[in-house]
Amino acid sequence: MVRLTIEKIEEIFDRNSDYRLDSDQKERIEKSYTFLKDFSKDKVIYGINTGFGPMAQYRISDDKLEELQYNLIHSHSNGTGAYLEEEYARIVMICRLNTLSLGFSGVSLQYLETLEQFIQHDIISCIPVHGGVGASGDLVQLAHVAYTLIGHGKVYYKGEIVETSEALKATGISPAKLKLRDGLGAINGTSCMSGIAAVNLIKAKKLIGWAIHASSIMNELTSSYDDSFSSELNAAKLHRGQQKVASIMRDLVKDGSVLKERNAHLFNQDHIKGQEYFSEKVQEYYSLRCVPQIIGPVLDTWEYCKQIVEDEVNSANDNPIICTDTQNVYHGGNFHGDYIALEMDKLKIAITKLSMLMERQINFLMNSKLNQIFPPFLNMEKLGFNFGLQGMQFTAVSTTAENQTLSNPMYVHSIPNNGDNQDIVSMGTNAAVMTQKVIDNSFEVLTILMISISQAIDLTNKIDQKAPSTRSFYNFVRTEVPTLTKDVALHTHQLELKKKLLNTEKDLF
Known part of the structure; x- marks a missing residue:
């Protein structure tokens, strides 16, 4: 079979x-x-x-x-x-x-x-x-x-x-x-909840892949230290997802020339001599430095969820069960959707956390006091008169907030019904539908992050120093979304980029 x-x-x-x-x-x-x-x-x-x-x-x-x-x-x-x-x-x-x-x-x-x-x-x-x-x-x-x-x-x-x-x-x-x-x-x-769950997994895989790529470029944009995703540091923690994310990040940025090594900076006596206050960050903010530790559990959750959904799709989830081998009929509850309900709840919690990470990365790029590199809201024109990507940040924040509410689990919201025959239920399809919405929302946040990253790359004017995968990422965005100089609506471009992301394979794991 x-x-x-x-x-x-x-x-x-x-x-x-x-x-x-x-x-x-x-x-x-x-x-x-x-x-x-x-x-x-x-x-x-x-x-x-x-x-x-x-x-x-x-x-x-x-x-x-x-x-x-x-x-x-x-x-x-x-x-x-x-x-x-x-x-x-x-x-x-x-x-x-x-x-x-x-x-x-x-x-x-x-x-x-x-x-x-x-x-x-x-x-x-x-x-x-x-x-x-x-x-x-x-x-x-x-x-x-x-x-x-x-x-x-x-x-x-x-x-x-x-x-x-x-x-x-x-x-x-x-x-x-x-x-x-x-x-x-x-x-x-359980075929309705399982079918939705299967498509959710397909889309979530793309989302996770793009989020890892975007996070890698965030480290390039800020010339971060490379040890946060080093093999040595991440091998010291035994989670496979974390180690995999760190490995993917190393592959994505390996041919760039903007990341820093501590041996050339803070571990170098000539570099630190006489300094009492360091203008450069000794350690980056968590949304840049802790990417393997944050996306790692998301990846592990996706992997386990994939196994469970496949098992359910290939199971006899009916009642009664007809067994021709034993020439008998067995009454029970294989129709119960708790496996899918629980996995969809776990997946939407994980994807919500991913959207929260992306929203914080957007905020980092928008807030000049945090990044100390880019103008407020990545504005290329006159401050106060032009507004850059300020409007997009509102959208990212509100969409992430909706995810946070939707991530409350359905698994524990059983309501007895059917004359109390069904006295404890799974709400599995509700969980799968809510997860579908969370994933869709997260693609909207991802779209805004990718536009922000591309705008930041334009501001640095150092695209040639970035890794080849970063240049490909930038070109992917720029085929749908122009560089924002004057204040123009990018809503249609955002929709086109989101559609492109959903229809493009991102096979990093």
């Missing part, structure tokens, strides 16, 4: 690859469905011949079993709020197809082939952001996926939001027919 990794999901997200059911998956699906159909004939099995949730105590007559599955989908397609973005929703659908193809759910091949056809024809379900509590899975959000597969609701199709029936007519696809437990299998799992 091929594992659906974050790297594979990124290829699909970028439309460099697709997802298709193979013969082994189809064989597992049919084997599971056939076994369950026969096994369930003389037994009471949740969701096949019972009601759902606290209504599971009621037995359903044989002539109502298929109608029961439709009732479930119709009754749960009641989400609210904006729709997930199309590309997020597409990954959600792929994650659901992947987990149901493991052969532990007893879902019919016909239903999953319809789901596969939707994905292949870019008929993407409109999934409301609000609805699921992440305990019996993403019931509401995934119900909206199933609702479109049976021919109802709205979908993204050819760049527009249309009625599902219109897209089906255009492609010749027939709606799925719900059998046995297709309705319950369609919605009882």
Whole structure:
């Protein structure tokens, strides 16, 4: 069985690859469905011949079993709020197809082939952001996926939001027919939160990479000492993330000529002789000097989160679990989203801290009293009459403040519901959606930092002394954002740079 990794999901997200059911998956699906159909004939099995949730105590007559599955989908397609973005929703659908193809759910091949056809024809379900509590899975959000597969609701199709029936007519696809437990299998799992989480990881990786690069250039701009990211110093602390960040920083600046060595300055008797007060900083501010120690935990968090999300995406997160090997059906709670909820909370806390670091670096460049190098707000014109990047700093500060509020965890905000059947829940999709917002906000802060760094490079007029990677960074920004001399609005340029950052791979780790 091929594992659906974050790297594979990124290829699909970028439309460099697709997802298709193979013969082994189809064989597992049919084997599971056939076994369950026969096994369930003389037994009471949740969701096949019972009601759902606290209504599971009621037995359903044989002539109502298929109608029961439709009732479930119709009754749960009641989400609210904006729709997930199309590309997020597409990954959600792929994650659901992947987990149901493991052969532990007893879902019919016909239903999953319809789901596969939707994905292949870019008929993407409109999934409301609000609805699921992440305990019996993403019931509401995934119900909206199933609702479109049976021919109802709205979908993204050819760049527009249309009625599902219109897209089906255009492609010749027939709606799925719900059998046995297709309705319950369609919605009882964590694929919505997991799909969002997977895309969050893809974007967070780019964000972390750019933040490391920007932090490296910050040290160049201030001609900092190079020992804060030296191998010797960082080897003395045993965290892999810290050591990795320091190593990346050394690689990024290795061919520049502006960083200082202590042996040539403060360790040099000729240099310090007679000085009672040192005008140059003996140690840089923390936002420059402690980059490996600050971004290191962010990187470690991302790495662990990646492992957990991949495990969830490739797990059977349904109930009950159909096991053809043991010829049995097991009732439990694999639909519970606590793994994703906790990891998304951890990731958004880590990314919020990253945005705080970037905001402090922006402040350092803007505040002439701190940096003692650049004019206030990196202003190239007349102070008092022109304002430089002052307006951008407000945006960076307010956006970071929003992140700080959003970083409060959802994991501990369980609210019992469903007649207290779901007496403790994960809120995993809420956590994933909030993390999505935190990451998006952080790209806005990153955009402002990169513009500020490029403006600072222009002010130093020493671009040739910077590392080649710094010059590439500068050119990357300047293709979208001009040097600011007179006061002009850069809002449109900021949007273009953000879009470029989101669409550019930053593969530093």
